[in-house]
Amino acid sequence: MARNVTNKRKIINTTAAWAVGLLIFFPILWTILTSFKTEAQAIADPPIFLGFDWTLENYKAVLERSNYGRFLWNSIIIAGGSTILGIIIAVPAAWSMAFVPSKRTKDILLWMLSTKMLPAVGVLYPIYLLCIRFGILDSKIALVFILMLINLPIIVWMLYTYFKEIPGEILEAARMDGASLKDEVLYVLTPMAIPGIASTMLLNVILAWNEAFWTLNLTAAKAAPLTAFIASYSSPEGLFYAKLSAASTMAIAPILILGWFSQKQLVSGLTFGAVK
């Protein structure tokens, strides 16, 4: 009897959860479906859900029309470059804070976090002006640097959290055996830290890929990544639903896949360890 009740409850839970899950996911599903329709089918009344002639025309059209490859390349360079640069700068900092903590470590960590709170719009003009002065407005290098800087606090924090979990005794043992600082980092710490570094990189690629304040305001024709490419569909091309959908699907697909892998690390990364 009791077993029956639990099973019934499980069926209700499952139905409710799947219904809500599909409802939340629906806009993405609808975008993906629409990207395979013809323009006429995309605006058909009543809307067609599955019974349409699947076509790849829209993907072809988007790829031909708009230098999609260049936008994609810019996104890859900006997201990848800012993440790699951030890691190179953050690993030594997080390492020293985790293994050689001082009285000020906590203050430094919190101060780093506070720089993340600076509203972008408050420093928009200075950054814009500095980019003009240095001749790097609408360049990938400017965005690599800026996105690296806005995400650096998160990178340091995440790495710090991971490094803290590596037992210090291992380092002491290595030191006893005569390992130098360089050896410690290269042969002891790095292998143990690689999973943490990997998930930190993953989250930062996602954040940088989707960043849409600086990428919209500091790029034009040359360095614009996919965020700006999609924004250019605002009007009137936005009313070509099938092509808009194809462009959108291509812009979000890589990150959706990466994101699903990173969901476990997401929580502690985004709450700075306040929720684990």
Place this chain on the structure above:
Amino acid sequence: MATQHSRSAARLMMAPAVVLLLGWMLVPLTMTVYFSFKKYLPLRGGDLGWAGFDNYVRFVTSSAFWPSVMTTLIIVGGVLAITVILGIGLAILLNQPMWGQGMVRILVIAPFFVMPTVSALVWKNMFMDPNYGLLAHLWEFFGATPVQWLSQASLTSIVIIVSWQWLPFATLILLTAIQSLDREQLEAAEMDGAPASKRFAFITLPHLGRAITVVILIQTIFLLSIFAEIYVTTGGAFGTKTLTYLIFQRVLESQNVGLGSAGGVYAIILANIVAIFLMRIVGKNLDA
């Protein structure tokens, strides 16, 4: 001796990150504060001398200021209310035993990974378009007149779009928190005859208190500066001009840098007030 050595090495290793962030914070900030005291119009004469507190006074007395504050509050408040309440409900639902839990989780989290310009455009055109949007079809199906979402219900529309983006974040964090709840405590309460509503109010909700605070603070910081969602949907028209958007327009569109910078200083102060509370919570949790 060895500690002395490793301490200075540690300082050296921290230096690049600290110096970069210090520069990133101080240089633009100083410039913004400097410009805010200037009459500075790059396209109409450039630097026209000191302006004292003129820009600060003019920014808050301009007719666009209070509406933009209201818009900001409505968007931030609306999104927070929706995402926290639905997020708690969803977290409790997802924490129940069921089939395919991992898959449902993936479906629920997905919107968080969609870039803001895509979600804004997809919602604007494919859902909220008054002629061809899916919502218009839905309204017609029930015999109602389709809503002109982004012009007549513009704030509601923005709140819907942004809530859809942030609901996964709230749900995921609350779900993580709920999973650390002691199941035995809930079961004991159930045995003692406490109804579900009481178990929720006296056990689950207090347990979630800190996670809810963290969700509210982090989201507030991000929501105060939402930009792309407004940029590609209404461009600030139909009463959707937030404080962030107003400053953006002053600085880049009308190139009144002095005035915009004064606005920027207000935005920085506002964000810092929220940040202080967040830092307290994070700091408490830090056993460095």
